[in-house]
Amino acid sequence: MAYQDLRAFVAALEKAGELKRVSIEVDPELEISEFADRSVKRGGPALLFEKPKGHTVPVLINAFASDRRMQIALEVDSVDSIAQRIADYLQMRMPEGILSKLKMLPMLAEVGAFFPTIVKDGPCKEVVKRDAFSLRDYPVLKCWPGDGGPFITLPMVFSNNPVTGKRNCGCYRIQIYDERTTGMHWQTHKQGADHYRRLRQEGKVTRMEAAVAIGADPATMYSAILPLPPDIDEMMIAGFLRKKPVEMVKCETVGVEVPANAEIVLEGYLELGELRTEGPFGDHTGFYSLEDDYPVFHVTCVTQRKNPIYATTIVGPPPMEDFYMGKAIERIFLPLMRMQLPEVRDICMPAEGIFHNLILVSIRKTYPGQARKVMHAIWGLGQAMFSKVIVVVDEEVDVQNVSEVAWKALNNIDPQRDIEFVMGPIDSLDHASRLANYGSKMGVDATRKWPEEGFTRRWPTVIEMAPQVRTRVDELWKKAGL
């Protein structure tokens, strides 16, 4: 059964022993962060701060911050089963014969059941604040000492593509400037930024409407971070993940829809062309993102539940909560990547690589130069374009074992021959690239080299003990007193 809302998820976490209520007073300025950071690094539970200093609204943090909690969030025993569901859909072909046609029917009916529905009212409208509201009423965290202010870190930002009318939902941090004004940190490559740009180029209006929802059922919250192609509705994917359509409700003051079960909704507009300094912000690279100019969001109305929960996260030196959210993306998106690149066996984005800095890929190599083809294809694949370093290894290397990759890859390369540099788009958070958003990327072909690739020397095999000796030593081990 799909979670009705955030509080149903909280109850499930609590039942599973994955949530700790913190009943002492803790300050949203830095203190909650320190609790969350220590807890995630020690494999601790999700935390529900019942008394954030100076506030009555409780703070939920680290709700997605382990493999187990990701499974609870997405209601699966393993996120690989979602990958399998996707793979099953992708393999749907024109059925041959009446039997296979019948088998496909339930699947097709299921596809139709994922689309979001519109409802007239919802819990997110239990309280509507048109005049007397302040963003300071919410326990928004100041995460790190050098941050430019408090930031809403786990929002679902909704906007509509002015050309196609299609909805987008992205997780872009929101810096609180004052009671009714915030930053809007959608990076230039992201869909919200594209909607803004298109509207500005059209020149028909001076404002862009948007809404920021905070807290909802976990699949809906999670869908905001998914790297989907433009104009694919995150709410449809959320429906697929939770196996139940997301109910959407129209905002009070803007022409945008939000999840009806949201905890808090900020409605408002961006004045096209109005920019303001955003940041600095202790980011998921583990460094501060330096301040930069971003659009300004003016809040016109706040709607919320009677007793909302404020859902948030912190990012910082890895691993943090977002590592577990990203790991699930890696697993869920693998079948989609393999549709275009069938030679890919597995991929891994180690925590230290912060998603975009390092991607390890194993391939079944069947022709010369294939590792390079795979690198270039990944650089052309949605947000995987940001991959600063791609290391390609042969299929027998377990890319989930970073130590094995380092050992074998470093042995296998002739650096001058096997490393390739390309120029292209770079993640906005990269502080080392020569220009913001533009710089170089590196591909490492660490596969075994073939004569067809100009390598005519002999290639050695990896050392392994003879199986019969291993079995014998298994028996002798105890006898030897070890």
Ligand SMILES: Cc1cc2nc3c(=O)[nH]c(=O)nc-3n(C[C@H](O)[C@H](O)[C@H](O)COP(=O)(O)O)c2cc1C
């Ligand atoms: C905790 C967290 C915070 C994020 N903050 C931002 C942000 O401030 N700006 C941004 O552009 N992307 C941010 N992202 C990444 C986007 O949510 C992600 O790239 C998403 O796919 C963008 O959606 P879009 O393709 O619909 O634009 C964040 C991701 C996470 C997990």
